[in-house]
Amino acid sequence: MKKNPTQDITTEQLILATAEKLFLEKGYSLTSTTEIAKIAGCNQALVHYYFRTKDRLFDAVFKKHSTIFISSLLQRMEDHLSFEEKVRKKVEIHFDVMMENPGLPFLFFNEINTNPGRLNQLKVQIGNSENSFISQIESELSLEIEKGAIRPMTATGLLLTILSMNLGLFIAGPFLKTITTMQDSEYQNLMDHRKRENTTVILKSLRPE
Amino acid sequence: MKKNPTQDITTEQLILATAEKLFLEKGYSLTSTTEIAKIAGCNQALVHYYFRTKDRLFDAVFKKHSTIFISSLLQRMEDHLSFEEKVRKKVEIHFDVMMENPGLPFLFFNEINTNPGRLNQLKVQIGNSENSFISQIESELSLEIEKGAIRPMTATGLLLTILSMNLGLFIAGPFLKTITTMQDSEYQNLMDHRKRENTTVILKSLRPE
DNA sequence: GCATAAATTAATTGTATTATTAAATATACA
DNA sequence: TGTATATTTAATAATACAATTAATTTATGC
Numbered sequence: 154m155k156k157n158p159t160q161d162i163t164t165e166q167l168i169l170a171t172a173e174k175l176f177l178e179k180g181y182s183l184t185s186t187t188e189i190a191k192i193a194g195c196n197q198a199l200v201h202y203y204f205r206t207k208d209r210l211f212d213a214v215f216k217k218h219s220t221i222f223i224s225s226l227l228q229r230m231e232d233h234l235s236f237e238e239k240v241r242k243k244v245e246i247h248f249d250v251m252m253e254n255p256g257l258p259f260l261f262f263n264e265i266n267t268n269p270g271r272l273n274q275l276k277v278q279i280g281n282s283e284n285s286f287i288s289q290i291e292s293e294l295s296l297e298i299e300k301g302a303i304r305p306m307t308a309t310g311l312l313l314t315i316l317s318m319n320l321g322l323f324i325a326g327p328f329l330k331t332i333t334t335m336q337d338s339e340y341q342n343l344m345d346h347r348k349r350e351n352t353t354v355i356l357k358s359l360r361p362e
Numbered sequence: 363m364k365k366n367p368t369q370d371i372t373t374e375q376l377i378l379a380t381a382e383k384l385f386l387e388k389g390y391s392l393t394s395t396t397e398i399a400k401i402a403g404c405n406q407a408l409v410h411y412y413f414r415t416k417d418r419l420f421d422a423v424f425k426k427h428s429t430i431f432i433s434s435l436l437q438r439m440e441d442h443l444s445f446e447e448k449v450r451k452k453v454e455i456h457f458d459v460m461m462e463n464p465g466l467p468f469l470f471f472n473e474i475n476t477n478p479g480r481l482n483q484l485k486v487q488i489g490n491s492e493n494s495f496i497s498q499i500e501s502e503l504s505l506e507i508e509k510g511a512i513r514p515m516t517a518t519g520l521l522l523t524i525l526s527m528n529l530g531l532f533i534a535g536p537f538l539k540t541i542t543t544m545q546d547s548e549y550q551n552l553m554d555h556r557k558r559e560n561t562t563v564i565l566k567s568l569r570p571e
Numbered sequence: 572g573c574a575t576a577a578a579t580t581a582a583t584t585g586t587a588t589t590a591t592t593a594a595a596t597a598t599a600c601a
Numbered sequence: 602t603g604t605a606t607a608t609t610t611a612a613t614a615a616t617a618c619a620a621t622t623a624a625t626t627t628a629t630g631c
Contacts, residue, residue, distance in 0.1 A: 164608080164609085178475070179475065179476055180391075180472075180475065180476065182389075182391040182392050183391050183476055185587075185588060185589080186588080186589065186590085187587080187588070187589085195609075195610090196609060196610050196611080197588095197589090197590095197610095198590085198591080198592090198609075198610065198611085198612095199608080199609060199610080201589080201590060201591080202608075202609080203608095205590090206589080206590075207588095207589065207590090256475075258471075258533065259471065259475045261537065262467075262468065262471055262533055262537075263389070263472070265536050265537050265540060266387070266388065266389065266465075266468045266536075267388055267389065267392055269540050272537070272540045272541055273541075275541050276541050279541060310559065313531075313534065313538070313556070314527075314559070314563060316530065316534045317526070317527050317528075317530030317531045317534055317560070318523075318526050318527060318530055319530070320529075320530040320533050320534055321525065321526030321527055321528070321529040321530025321531070321533070322522075322526045322530070324467065324471055324529050324530070324533060325522065325525045325526055325529055327474050327475075328470065328471075328474055328481070329522070331474060331478045331481045332481055332482075332484055332485050332488060347522070350519065350523070351526070353567070354523060354563065354564075354567040355563075357566050357567045357569060358562070358563040358566045358567060360566060360569070373578080373579085394617075394618060394619080395618080395619065395620085396617080396618065396619085404579075404580090405579060405580050405581080406580095406618095406619090406620095407579075407580065407581085407582095407620085407621080407622090408578080408579060408580080409619095410619075410620060410621080411578075411579075412578095414620090415619080415620075416618095416619065416620090
């Protein structure tokens with residue numbers, strides 16, 4: 154069945170992995186099935202044999218990564234944590250996922266602008282998990298607000314702040330890196346620092362008065 | 363010289379305007395010179411007659427919009443304003459510019475990922491204006507920090523926070539709008555609210571302790 | 572009005588791309 | 602071993618695109 158039985162990865166998986174890499178780097182339209190095949194080291198027709206169309210192939214990649222992204226944002230935190238610790242950890246986890254998948258915002262953003270239809274498949278995913286982080290912190294949040302420990306806001310609003318800060322940084326970061334010709338190590342330092350900074354900003358934004 | 367002398371807009375300007383619209387909507391690679399010509403109502407060769415290559419045409423669009431974007435972020439505020447008022451106004455101006463040019467982040471972001479070389483031309487632009495907002499607030503900021511009115515941070519760091527928050531929102535916003543099938547008016551309300559929210563978050567993030 | 576230059580078009584070239592088809596090769600399995 | 606099935610390839614069709622060329626139309630200055 155397999156041509157190269159020494160490797161335990163199938164050709165199909167190899168094609169998918171290659172496509173993943175290229176789509177994340179350059180987006181849908183700048184990536185050709187020819188290039189995917191070339192880099193994967195197989196015939197171009199094979200890409201279509203396994204995935205029929207470029208669009209379906211992209212879809213496979215998109216599904217996988219949207220799941221990573223969405224769940225990092227919406228997953229519940231451990232219940233025993235305090236409210237502030239939940240928020241802090243949420244920021245950090247979301248940040249780390251983006252750090253590990255720097256191509257992710259690009260993939261998403263590109264799709265919103267060029268093919269918003271593809272986002273529809275996310276509705277189900279998000280609808281299902283809506284009673285996750287948001288519903289988890291909702292009651293706790295209104296309690297803190299009543300106590301006067303936190304200024305009035307909604308759970309969704311808080312989540313949007315977290316998303317904005319982290320997402321914005323991962324868009325602005327590469328931009329900054331490019332125009333200031335920063336070294337990789339410098340960039341790493343910057344991002345480490347901004348992770349702490351983003352957490353600080355968000356936690357401070359909760360304060361009342 | 364002009365085919366249609368009743369309009370005071372030249373064909374060249376019309377082509378540029380059409381290209382602007384399409385590039386902002388769909389990015390470089392999904393926009394063809396054929397489509398530009400079609401929508402502008404002229405022959406495709408004319409696009410190349412005026413701008414030689416698609417790349418140069420894009421460059422013209424990019425230059426124009428990058429100037430808008432960069433200067434909204436780096437321009438000095440009126441000197442007479444208090445420090446807090448300077449920050450507040452900076453957030454609002456930057457926000458408003460993005461609101462008026464919703465395609466702008468996409469244009470930039472796309473270029474970073476697909477053709478970082480084009481960003482080099484921004485270096486000069488940014489280098490020149492570096493002694494603008496940042497240098498304007500730098501001394502004032504360190505004064506406030508010494509007084510203990512603001513927690514320790516750099517002017518660049520503060521600007522990055524502003525950029526992150528606003529940019530992030532304008533990426534996350536369309537995403538939210540799409541997956542929640544929001545009406546335009548609802549979206550407008552959301553953004554109005556988030557403008558105030560972003561300002562609040564950023565001003566709160568200055569607080570010491 | 573006429574010559575010159577500018578603006579515009581039709582036609583075409585070369586290339587890249589997605590997708591399909593039919594043939595070839597490898598694998599499984601009985 | 603032999604046959605069915607899965608995998609892989611070469612070849613190619615169909616299309617879209619950027620860019621060029623030569624010809625045509627339109628405007629301008631004299």
